Amino acid sequence: MEAAPITHDKDLFQSLFTEARRIGPTVRMGSMFGCPAVYQGRKLAACVYGSSVGLKVPAEIASGSLRAGRAAAFRPYGKPAMREWIQIDGGAGAIASSLDLLAAAIDFAKANNG
Numbered sequence: 001m002e003a004a005p006i007t008h009d010k011d012l013f014q015s016l017f018t019e020a021r022r023i024g025p026t027v028r029m030g031s032m033f034g035c036p037a038v039y040q041g042r043k044l045a046a047c048v049y050g051s052s053v054g055l056k057v058p059a060e061i062a063s064g065s066l067r068a069g070r071a072a073a074f075r076p077y078g079k080p081a082m083r084e085w086i087q088i089d090g091g092a093g094a095i096a097s098s099l100d101l102l103a104a105a106i107d108f109a110k111a112n113n114g
Contacts, residue, residue, distance in 0.1 A: 074086055086101070
């Protein structure tokens with residue numbers, strides 16, 4: 001039996017994108033493996049997976065956020081945890097309390113655009 005497809009929270013993505021736009025006015029919408037995503041240039045910064053927000057940040061920030069309990073390991077579609085990815089749960093309120101992490105994700109994407 002096949003698993004039901006995951007529904008990604010469109011309202012959560014809109015909140016994420018609104019905050020991302022305040023931080024980095026040149027971010028754009030896109031998708032990653034079917035998830036609504038935020039890009040800075042050609043690089044992915046954040047996405048919404050189900051009802052969670054995934055952020056790609058420098059490895060040091062990811063590990064520090066995990067140790068501090070501010071984030072969980074991001075494991076979309078049951079994949080193993082990824083070194084530079086973290087997951088924020090708690091909806092739009094969690095985004096508001098994690099703006100520093102969202103800014104770090106946008107800066108990281110900008111720095112890696114080549």
